[in-house]
Amino acid sequence: MRRIKLGISTAMGAAALAAGALALAPTATAVTPTTATLTADCGTFGSGLATLTATQSGTSATITLSSSAITSPIDVAAGSVSSTLTLSKNGSGTTTFTGKSSPALPAGAPVSTGPLKGTVAAGDVLEAKSLKLVIFGLITVNCTATSAQSPGPFTF
Numbered sequence: 001m002r003r004i005k006l007g008i009s010t011a012m013g014a015a016a017l018a019a020g021a022l023a024l025a026p027t028a029t030a031v032t033p034t035t036a037t038l039t040a041d042c043g044t045f046g047s048g049l050a051t052l053t054a055t056q057s058g059t060s061a062t063i064t065l066s067s068s069a070i071t072s073p074i075d076v077a078a079g080s081v082s083s084t085l086t087l088s089k090n091g092s093g094t095t096t097f098t099g100k101s102s103p104a105l106p107a108g109a110p111v112s113t114g115p116l117k118g119t120v121a122a123g124d125v126l127e128a129k130s131l132k133l134v135i136f137g138l139i140t141v142n143c144t145a146t147s148a149q150s151p152g153p154f155t156f
Helices: 002-024
Strands: 037-042 047-057 060-071 081-089 093-098 112-118 125-135 138-147
Touching: 037 125, 047 112, 060 081, 060 138, 081 112, 112 125
Parallel strands: none
Antiparallel strands: 037 047, 037 138, 047 060, 060 112, 081 093, 081 125, 093 112, 125 138
């Protein structure tokens, strides 16, 4: 009987240690900052402050962009805009986030696009450089960042 009690106690102690180790294990890293701003120039469609919001789940990441300074040239139905956000990657290359998830926008409304989807690796440092919007496959709006992201690039 004593051996059974000792075995149960040992098993319970091991389980408690394992649970404690899991509780103290570092959590998965997430993108920082989650929100950044920059100024952008979109030619005749406007220029000014834009806000980017990033999320991460493993190697998948999304970025949503919105700006009250940049406006829709015409009424646009939801899902009618193909967006490509180009970001510098680790200071030497580039990567793109793409999507066709845009809300409905009346003419003159602030631009919002995303979530734009991309792939990241641990330690990637990404900073927005340009955005290309193709509306109905007919109208192309090219935007270029005119400032660095603040408070800084996204680190995944």
